[in-house]
Amino acid sequence: MDVEETRLPGIGLRHDLVTAQGRRVGVISQRNGARHVVLYDERDPDATAATIELTPEESEVVAELLGAPRITERLSRLREQVEGLATEGLPIEPGSPYVGATLGEAAIRTRTGASVVAVVRGEEMIASPSPDFRFQVEDRLVVVGTSDGVAAVGRLLNAH
Amino acid sequence: MDVGHTAVLLLELGAVVFGLGVLGSLAGRIGLSPIPLYLLAGLAFGNGGLLPLEAPEGFFATGAEVGVVLLLLVLGLEYTAGDLVENLRRQAPVGVVDLLLNGLPGAALALLLGWGPTAALALFGVTAISSSGIISKLLTDLGRLGNRETPAVLGVLVIEDLAMAAYLPVLTGIVAATSTGDAVLSVAVALATLAAVLVVAVRHGSTVTRFVGARSNEILLLRVLGLALLVAGAAEAVHVSAAVGAFLLGIALSGEVAERIGDLLSPLRDLFAAVFFVFFGLSTDPTELSGALLPAAALAAVGIGTKLLTGWIAGRRAGVGPPGRVRAGAALIARGEFSIIIAGLVLGSVPAAFGPTVAAYVLILAVIGPLAPRLADPWARRLAARPARRTPA
Structure with a gap:
C-alpha cells in the first residue's frame, strides 16, 4: 500500500492512498491541528467529491476507532505466532x-x-x-x- | 452648530469603517472578495468622488502603510523556510513561465501607451502576480484543499511571493533613483540587503522567534508589531521596501509562536488591509476611471488567458489530468493586494492614467477571480467525462 505525502505550503500536509477497491482517500493535516478527511471523485481522481473537517478531538476519536481494534488484533496474532511465549x-x-x-x-x-x-x-x-x-x-x-x-x-x- | 474637529474625524472615520463592514458582509453573502468593494468605497470617498471626505485622510495614509506591513507579515508567517526552499527547487521553472506569460502583456501595454520604462516594470508586476489572499480563501471555501492540482496552485503562489521579495526592492530602487548609475547602485544595495536578511531569516529564525516570544498575548502582540514596523522602516530606508522587510520577518518567525502571532494579528491585518484598499481608491481620481476601463478590460482578458495557460502547464507538470489543469488555471486568475501594493509604490513617478488603469484591472479580476473556478467547473467536468485514453494514467 502506497501512501503519498504532499506538502501544501502555508497549510500543512496531505497524505493520500488508493484503497483495494480503487477509491482514493486523503487526510489533510493543517498546522493548527485541524484535519480534513477527503474522498476523491470516482470519475476524476484529481478532484475531491467530499471533504469532512475534524477538530483535533474529533480526529483523535476517529483515529482510535480505526486504530484500536487493530492493536488488539496484532497482539492476539503475536501470541498465536510465538507459541510457548x-x-x-x-x-x-x-x-x-x-x-x-x-x-x-x-x-x-x-x-x-x-x-x-x-x-x-x-x-x-x-x-x-x-x-x-x-x-x-x-x-x-x-x-x-x-x-x-x-x-x-x-x-x-x-x-x- | 459648531462641531469640533475631533468629532468630525471620529464621525467620518466611523462611517467609513462601518460602511466597509456592511460592504464586507455583502461581498461574503454573494461569494465575492471584499477587495473590489473596498476599492470602490475609496473611489467614492476620494476627491472628485460621490462623497468626498476630508478629515480622516491622514489616518488612511498612515493606516495604509501599516496595512501593507501587516498583509506581508501575516503572509510570511504562513510559510516556513522549508516550504520556500523546497518550492523554489521544485517549482522554479513553472514560476518563471508564470511570471513571463503574465507579466509581459502588462509591460507591453505600458510601453504601447508611452508610459515609460518604470511604468512598464510596475505593470509587469501588477499583471503577473495573483492574489494569494483571494485564492487561498477561495480554495478553502470551495473545499478544494484536497484536490490534486491544489499543491501546484499553491506552489505557483509561493514562487510569486518569493519573486515579489526580489522584485519590490528593484522597483523601489528604480523609483528612488535620479540617474541610471544611481538606480543600478541602489538596486545592488537593496538586493544585497535582501540576501543578507533572507539568510538571517532562514538560518536564525528560531533566535528571532525566541527574541519576540512571550507568554502574554498582549506583550507578544506589541513586540511583534513593534519589531515588524522597525524592520519595515529599516528596509524602506535602504529601498528594500517595507513590504519585503515585513514578509521576511514573517518567514523568520516559526513554530507555535508564529501560529499564535498569526491568530493575534489577523484581525488587525483585516482592519488595516481594508484601510489600505480604501486609501488606494482615495488616491485614484474616479473621473479618470472611465478612460482607463478599455485598456484595463483588454489587459484583464489577456490576464485570464495567460493564467489559464499557467495553470494548465503547472497542472500537467504535477501529473494532473486535463480537468485539474483547467481548475488550476481558473483558480489562479484573481489579482488583488499585490497588484495594488506595486501600483502604490510607483504612483508618484508614472503618468496619471496608471493608477486608474490598475484600479480598474484589479476591480475586474478581483470580481472575476472568485467566480472563475465555479464557471470553469462544467468545462472541467466535460473534460473528465471524455474517454480515459486521452489521459494516460
Whole structure:
C-alpha cells in the first residue's frame, strides 16, 4: 500500500492512498491541528467529491476507532505466532528484597531468561525500563519469557 | 452648530469603517472578495468622488502603510523556510513561465501607451502576480484543499511571493533613483540587503522567534508589531521596501509562536488591509476611471488567458489530468493586494492614467477571480467525462 505525502505550503500536509477497491482517500493535516478527511471523485481522481473537517478531538476519536481494534488484533496474532511465549504482570509485594533495587541489580534476565518489557506504576506505564530503573512497592512488572522463566521471576521477586 | 474637529474625524472615520463592514458582509453573502468593494468605497470617498471626505485622510495614509506591513507579515508567517526552499527547487521553472506569460502583456501595454520604462516594470508586476489572499480563501471555501492540482496552485503562489521579495526592492530602487548609475547602485544595495536578511531569516529564525516570544498575548502582540514596523522602516530606508522587510520577518518567525502571532494579528491585518484598499481608491481620481476601463478590460482578458495557460502547464507538470489543469488555471486568475501594493509604490513617478488603469484591472479580476473556478467547473467536468485514453494514467 502506497501512501503519498504532499506538502501544501502555508497549510500543512496531505497524505493520500488508493484503497483495494480503487477509491482514493486523503487526510489533510493543517498546522493548527485541524484535519480534513477527503474522498476523491470516482470519475476524476484529481478532484475531491467530499471533504469532512475534524477538530483535533474529533480526529483523535476517529483515529482510535480505526486504530484500536487493530492493536488488539496484532497482539492476539503475536501470541498465536510465538507459541510457548508467556506474558504475565507480576507485582512487587511489600517485603520483597527488590524494593528500592534497580532493574540492573536484580539481573532478572541473566538469572531466569525472562525479560521485563514494561513496568506499570499506578496509572503510569513505563515501557522498556532502563537498567537504572528503581523498583517500588506495588510496581507491576510485565514479564515476557518461557512459562518456566516467568514463574522463576515470580519466585525471585517475592522470595522472603 | 459648531462641531469640533475631533468629532468630525471620529464621525467620518466611523462611517467609513462601518460602511466597509456592511460592504464586507455583502461581498461574503454573494461569494465575492471584499477587495473590489473596498476599492470602490475609496473611489467614492476620494476627491472628485460621490462623497468626498476630508478629515480622516491622514489616518488612511498612515493606516495604509501599516496595512501593507501587516498583509506581508501575516503572509510570511504562513510559510516556513522549508516550504520556500523546497518550492523554489521544485517549482522554479513553472514560476518563471508564470511570471513571463503574465507579466509581459502588462509591460507591453505600458510601453504601447508611452508610459515609460518604470511604468512598464510596475505593470509587469501588477499583471503577473495573483492574489494569494483571494485564492487561498477561495480554495478553502470551495473545499478544494484536497484536490490534486491544489499543491501546484499553491506552489505557483509561493514562487510569486518569493519573486515579489526580489522584485519590490528593484522597483523601489528604480523609483528612488535620479540617474541610471544611481538606480543600478541602489538596486545592488537593496538586493544585497535582501540576501543578507533572507539568510538571517532562514538560518536564525528560531533566535528571532525566541527574541519576540512571550507568554502574554498582549506583550507578544506589541513586540511583534513593534519589531515588524522597525524592520519595515529599516528596509524602506535602504529601498528594500517595507513590504519585503515585513514578509521576511514573517518567514523568520516559526513554530507555535508564529501560529499564535498569526491568530493575534489577523484581525488587525483585516482592519488595516481594508484601510489600505480604501486609501488606494482615495488616491485614484474616479473621473479618470472611465478612460482607463478599455485598456484595463483588454489587459484583464489577456490576464485570464495567460493564467489559464499557467495553470494548465503547472497542472500537467504535477501529473494532473486535463480537468485539474483547467481548475488550476481558473483558480489562479484573481489579482488583488499585490497588484495594488506595486501600483502604490510607483504612483508618484508614472503618468496619471496608471493608477486608474490598475484600479480598474484589479476591480475586474478581483470580481472575476472568485467566480472563475465555479464557471470553469462544467468545462472541467466535460473534460473528465471524455474517454480515459486521452489521459494516460
